[in-house]
Amino acid sequence: MSTGTETTAATAGLRGVVAAQSSIGDVDGEKGILIYQGYDIHDLAEHSTFEEVVFLLWNGRLPKQEELADLTAQFRANYSVPSEVIAAMKTFPKDADPMDVLRTAVSSLDFYDKAGHATDRENATKAAIKLTAQMGTIAAAWDRIRNGKDVIAPDENLSIAENFLYMLRGERAEADESRMFDIALILHADHELNASTFTTRVVSGTLAGMYGAVTAGIAALAGPLHGGANTNVMKMLIEIGDLDEVDEFVEKALEEKRKIMGIGHAVYKTEDPRATWLRKFSKTMAEKAGETKWFEMSQRIEKLMLEKKGMFPNVDFYSASTYYLMGLPLDLYTPIFAVSRISGWTGHILEQYANNKLIRPRAEYIGERGLKYVPIAER
Secondary structure (H helix, E strand, O other): OOOOOOOOOOOHHHOOOOOOOOOOEEEEOOOOEEEEOOEEHHHHHHHOOHHHHHHHHHHOOOOOHHHHHHHHHHHHHOOOOOHHHHHHHOOOOOOOOHHHHHHHHHHHHHHHOOOOOOOOHHHHHHHHHHHHHHHHHHHHHHHHHHOOOOOOOOOOOOOHHHHHHHHHHOOOOOHHHHHHHHHHHHHOOOOOOOHHHHHHHHHHOOOOOHHHHHHHHHHHHOOOOOOOHHHHHHHHHHHHOOHHHHHHHHHHHHHOOOOOOOEOOOOOOOOOHHHHHHHHHHHHHHHHHOOOHHHHHHHHHHHHHHHHHOOOEOHHHHHHHHHHHOOOOHHHHHHHHHHHHHHHHHHHHHHHHHOOOOOOOOOOOOOOOOOOOOOHHHO
């Protein structure tokens, strides 16, 4: 309870406030560096796989061959979602937002995991494996269900990235596209204390179970200022329509003080290292599809915003056109984000459980004091 005599310095959005210690990831916004457990994101994107990065995030080191094989086998053995969850999803309104479906389905997975509320390392890791394995299954299944198509069972011979594209399309993706998508999952896996990750740590800090904490993280990710930004980038490009219209759109948006989606970041003051890779992927997919205008429009927006505002593209900016040219539905972009970020969320939850302290900040009270109750007839 406030005494009215404390000195406070509330920071809007907690910008710059250190709220936890973590070894999982770090962002150097001034230099544009992102690391996972000490490894630079460019090094991991170039040489690693998503499954290997998950092991790294959870264990603080790269796996040995047999350890990676074991984790991969556990993921594949847990790809399938309980049939009761799929049956429930078939009763949802077909126009339901995919993130709402993902949030609800993930929450319901708790019913089918008897150790789902456990916070010890062994059982919490088992829950993390199931969630990481099944996130893509749920997202792909919903797209099939809402379009009146049969749900495609996961293939235990495929990686998480390959499997998602297979379950969504009904056919295996080409190797180069699968690798590109796998790298995209690596790039989105963790980003320190972003809004959704902080949410999962706050919830798990109460010693709530893994499923509850992840469900809360999905709810946070769904917001248009967080994970939902990538979808809005593509909607913006479609609204602009053509390269010749970009300059006028940007000029008008700046005059009206409207946000250009996918430009600027709360931490990075230079190029987001993830955007470096996704720019390359957007160009590759544009050339492959023979449809370069989305990439060219994105490049023009990037150039204008750097010249006029000194602002750089973030991870959402080029992921939008990359996913669009891969033929992925716009409203699946944020669930895809969750398919990746589940690895970071669960890593942070495991870290929180291992050295837990309830997260309970204070608020700076700015309301009235000393008011006296007035009967309703006299107001």
